[in-house]
Amino acid sequence: MSSDPEALAPLLEPFDRFTALLAAAREVGAERLPEPTAFALGTVGDDGQPSVRILLLKGVDERGFVFYTNCESRKGRELLGNPLAAMCFHWQPLERQVRIEGRTVQVSEEEADAYFASRARGSQIGAWASRQSRPVERPGALFEREREMEARFAGREVPRPPHWSGFRLVPARIEFWNNMPDRLHERLLYIRSGDGWRTEVLYP
Numbered sequence: 001m002s003s004d005p006e007a008l009a010p011l012l013e014p015f016d017r018f019t020a021l022l023a024a025a026r027e028v029g030a031e032r033l034p035e036p037t038a039f040a041l042g043t044v045g046d047d048g049q050p051s052v053r054i055l056l057l058k059g060v061d062e063r064g065f066v067f068y069t070n071c072e073s074r075k076g077r078e079l080l081g082n083p084l085a086a087m088c089f090h091w092q093p094l095e096r097q098v099r100i101e102g103r104t105v106q107v108s109e110e111e112a113d114a115y116f117a118s119r120a121r122g123s124q125i126g127a128w129a130s131r132q133s134r135p136v137e138r139p140g141a142l143f144e145r146e147r148e149m150e151a152r153f154a155g156r157e158v159p160r161p162p163h164w165s166g167f168r169l170v171p172a173r174i175e176f177w178n179n180m181p182d183r184l185h186e187r188l189l190y191i192r193s194g195d196g197w198r199t200e201v202l203y204p
């Protein structure tokens, strides 16, 4: 790739750098990069066992990185017990990776309501129907629950389920990785320091 070493000079604040990369990822197009907002989310259980799964990023600004989920899911329960989490984005066509670590906080009720209201009705019904991460009691139970919820909310707006909300990961560290020839990749790490950031360049 035409990676310019200058691109890693710590001139940009990390959020601006991230936003520029995400914009570039969106520009790649759905054929080569169908989910530019997809990232892996790592959480840790009470027993210290890490777990990871893919989510979609639904917001980013200087406060942090926002995603939505069922708070009674495995990840939801883990985050409510231990707010420390990690995210990893990989945009293969750009040959870039971004790793983020920090502490999660729940978004406000208003923020969660606004995002839930923007979702397609089918997804809203699905959020009520899915007991995310729990065992399915018997074959077909999910679709029965979907039909029940369709009947329950017929002819009216679907409210946000009380157990469904968003988390904002407030980063303490953000690392930008650029692929380079001969495995001599560029790694620029931003570490939160007071109100700002300090940077380190890491060996690949």
Ligand SMILES: Cc1cc2nc3c(=O)[nH]c(=O)nc-3n(C[C@H](O)[C@H](O)[C@H](O)COP(=O)(O)O)c2cc1C
Binding pocket: 035, 038, 051, 052, 053, 054, 055, 056, 057, 067, 068, 069, 070, 073, 074, 075, 076, 132, 133
């Ligand atoms: C491309 C993709 C996007 C996904 N987006 C989300 C999401 O935004 N929120 C979510 O809760 N699960 C999302 N999932 C499902 C999760 O990967 C996971 O299966 C689910 O949240 C249950 O995880 P848990 O049992 O660890 O809580 C997505 C999966 C894929 C493959």
